[in-house]
Amino acid sequence: MTKSLIEDTQEYVFNLLTEKLPNTFIYHNYTHTERVLRSTRELIENSEISNEEAKILELTALLHDIGYTVSTENHEEEGVKLAKVFLKEKGVEERIIKSVMDCILATKFDKEPTNKLEEIIRDADASHFGKKYFNEASEFLRKELELRGIKNYTPAEWRAENINVLTEHSFYTEYALKNWQPRKEKNLAKLMGKKKKRKKKLDVEKLKAKYKAQYKNESPERGVQTFYRTALRNHIKLSDIADTKANILLSVNAIIISVVLANLISKLDTNPYLTWPTIIFLSFCVISMVLSIIATRPNVTSGEFTKEDVKNQEVNLSFFGNFHKMELKEFEWAIGEMVKDKDYIYKALTKDLYFLGKVLERKYRLLRITYTVFMIGIIISLISFAIAVKDNPNVNIKDVLPETSTETSYFTPKKTKENRFMI
Missing domain, CATH: 1.20.1270 (Substrate Binding Domain Of Dnak; Chain:A; Domain 2)
Known part of the structure; x- marks a missing residue:
């Protein structure tokens, strides 16, 4: 039954996001949902949880972003409403629906998880921080914010924003701390290195401009x-x-x-x-x-x-x-x-x-x-x-005057049959 429910949920989420999600959502789409589902299953395999808890986590991973089809603001609350209706139609127990709803709300970035399931889903949702494809996912998110008209970040501004996010973020589960944290720190180090290099380049350019202006003003x-x-x-x-x-x-x-x-x-x-x-x-x-x-x-x-x-x-x-x-x-x-x-x-x-x-x-x-x-x-x-x-x-x-011909000159007309009689 679990497998059938998960498959039905996958089909439901795929159809819902494909039909109702605007094309401007190039990050929060079904690809992101599948990525979170894979990370959730990776954490499930390396955590001591029951089958029912595993089912709750997989359902949450599939349903946590469907609220974007209704509203971009408070999409977690909208997602909870859609998930509740769908799961009730599938005859899912109330305690499972309640747990799924709580886990969806726990994906809010400013909310601290209160139990193990919420910690797992939070780590799965932010798993790209500790993956090699972090830069790719980050660029998709930046472009999505631009297409949706939320904010247009310059590369330098987006780099600073990512540094702040990675610095403030922390994984909760033991598996994520051991396996994803090192890669996250490496991604953070790369960002900070690029920022430092960019800052150094800007400082050099500013110094050059300063001396150039000074030299131009002081010397002819x-x-x-x-x-x-x-x-x-x-x-x-x-x-x-x-x-x-x-x-x-x-x-x-x-x-x-x-x-x-x-x-x-x-x-x-x-x-x-x-x-x-x-x-x-x-x-x-x-x-x-x-x-x-x-x-x-x-x-x-x-x-x-x-x-x-x-x-x-x-x-x-x-x-x-x-x-x-x-x-x-x-x-x-x-x-x-x-x-x-x-x-x-x-x-x-x-x-x-x-x-x-x-x-x-x-x-x-x-x-x-x-x-x-x-x-x-x-x-x-x-x-x-x-x-x-x-x-x-x-x-x-x-x-x-110079001679030009024995019969023709500049002042004597050439004799022809017609003018011979005139002479």
């Missing part, structure tokens, strides 16, 4: 670095722009000179009045090219330094021109000496910035002169060509 280090980085980047960009402008002017003048040499020079024998305009034009182009080349021509320094220069902080190791002839070991030593002194690094960057500025000033000054010469040369050349043509009224324009 970050602002200085930003200044040097921005200034050097801008100087390099300006240098690239200057080189691009010089290259453009070189290309334009090279094309002009090629065209003049190929077409205009050959006309000077028959058109001597174009000699001086051509010379003027070519002279200005050549001068523009020379100035462009001078503006972009690199200036390489000696590439050597002495140890005294490094010790006296007189050499700028950030520029290749100061070390390209040195041996690797000497250069590594010099860099090692420089990085030891923050002031030396800033001094080197300052020198680099200064001399970059000097180079830029020279480039842009020469480029300004070059573009001015090119502009004036174009104007003077056009004027000289105009004067030369004006002073020679009998000039045939076809003799001046």
